[in-house]
Amino acid sequence: MNAMTDTTISASIAASTPTPLRRAPTLADRMRPHVQHALAVAIPPLVLLALLVGAWEWAASGPNASLPPPSKVWEDANELILNPFYDRGGLDKGLGLHLFASLQRVAVGFALSAVAGIALGLLVGSSTLAMRALDPLFQVLRTVPPLAWLPLALAAFREAQPSAIFVIFITAVWPIIINTAVGVRNVPQDYRNVARVIRLSHPDWFLRIVVPAAAPYIFTGLRIGVGLSWLAIIAAEMLTGGVGIGFFVWDAWNSSNLSDIIVALVYIGLVGFVLDRMMALLARVVTRGTSVQ
Amino acid sequence: MERAFLEISQVVVRFGKAAAPVLNGVDLKVARGEYISVIGHSGCGKSTLLNVVAGLLPASLGGVLLEGTEVDEPGPDRAVVFQNHSLLPWLTVYENVRLAVDRTSGRAMSRAERDEWTRENLALVRMTDHLQKRPNEISGGMKQRVGIARAIAMRPKVLLLDEPFGALDALTRAHLQDQVMDIHTRLGTTVMMITHDVDEAVLLSDRIVMMTNGPNATIGEVLEVDLPRPRDRLSLASDPRFLSAREAVLRFLHERHALPKVA
Secondary structure, eight states: OOOHHHHHHHHHHHHHHHOOOOOOOOOOHHHHHHHHHHHHHHHHHHHHHHHHHHHEEEEEEESSSSOOOOOHHHHHHHHHHHHTOOBTTTOOBBBBHHHHHHHHHHHHHHHHHHHHHHHHHHHHHHHHHHOOOOOOHHHHHHOOOGGGGHHHHHHHSHHHHHHHHHHHHHHHHHHHHHHHHHHTTOOHHHHHHHHHTTTOHHHIIIIIIHHHHHHHHHHHHHHHHHHHHHHHHHHHHHHHHHHHHHHHHHHHTTTTTTHHHHHHHHHHHHHHHHHHHHHHHHHHHHHHTTTTO | SSSOSSEEEEEEEEOOOOOOOOOEEEEEOOOTTTEEEEEOOTSSSSHHHHHHTTTTOSEEEEEEEEEEEEEEEEOOOOEEETTOOOOOTTTTTHHHHHHHHHHHHHSSSSHHHHHHHHHHHHHHHTOOGGGGOOOOGGGGHHHHHHHHHHHHTTTTTEEEEESSTTTSHHHHHHHHHHHHHHHHHHOOOOEEEEEHHHHHHHOSEEEEEEEOOOSSBBBBEEEOOOOOOOOOOHHHTTTHHHHHHHHHHHHHIISSSSSOOOO
């Protein structure tokens, strides 16, 4: 593709200039294929987005429309969009600050669930006894919806912050446990044989074979977990109050600021997307080589 | 023969409650430095036999003696080159061999010695230029060479090769066979190789152990290959001793112990 573009360029130069000198491709020439590729990737979703916003504008412009059209959202809430970090004290803060507060809770809760989830997953994956004992418990508990834990957490901790963090933890921990355990159980027999022939000690077998072999599975669990954490924190904050994007949405609803809610939803979606991508990137970096044999 | 170096004695392997055992009464004595090939049709239990010698699989009856001591668990004195190389994909070529070196001679050698030993063994299979590559960045033949380096780096008493060249193309395979012959000559290691390739067996072995078909497989015949070493594949191609050995194995496999024809 690169070479083709280059030859077409030099061919056209040869045709237009009297001395057919081959010149070295300039930076612009070399960037052209990349720019073309970027445009090819970016244009379809942008066009679709424009169409959807247009349709929304049209649908929400009637006299009986219950939701504000995009133009009204911009009019009402452009401060939220343009200045995400204002702080007028109390709960009147920019969306950036609310998101930051939510992300902090997710960071704590998710970190705890990653540590506990991987540890329990390694245990359940490597010990049949542990699996028999714990698996039924996990299978039942993991179906409990995140918010159902909240009243219990509030009763136990008597404070909003640790309760919200607990909800994150209990939501994210199951996929991490289960995926880690599956990864451990799927360590190929070949690696076991190698470890047995070189008489790898038990800790070495765990650290040098099991953990790296299960890493792709562990990261799948972490990626699902971080997505669920983000889902759960919004819901938990709606109920616990305080600074946080979930509470912001609930507060906006109570004061009928529909435009604010719409802006917040867009931000929530974007942050969730970024979290997922970051986890995917981390997985790629850490497990490079291990998933392909 | 006085007490054999490696003795496989009345080995029976039965999986679960199956009526017929896979291996039934395998007896074999191997001398120090000998190169033994085990050949037979698929499903005759030749890999099972190798796994028993490796200690990866327990024999239901009978056992294996190495220098007079019974072996019942795997260990570096019986290093295995696995059919599918079994390199750890998250470690580099160097690290794969180094892990085995660290584990098997960690106390006897200093750090620098272990590093040098790792490099020396990789040099033996001509992988010096690829030390920092990961297994998915090198060819199948190279992976198998690293597998061989890892095995010989353990200074095994017996080197066990489980169809080591089975998945390779003919040219790569010939190249690797020459390297293994060279290593065998240089180190004098006792080798037991599983194969289904007649030419390979004749070219490499001192004795060829031919297995009958399973279940209830056992040793049908043992053929001495009386060819001088070092052996050269080109001059052997028309050597009458090579041809007659080859014919003897072919007759065993395709005349007396042919697989029943599948319709």
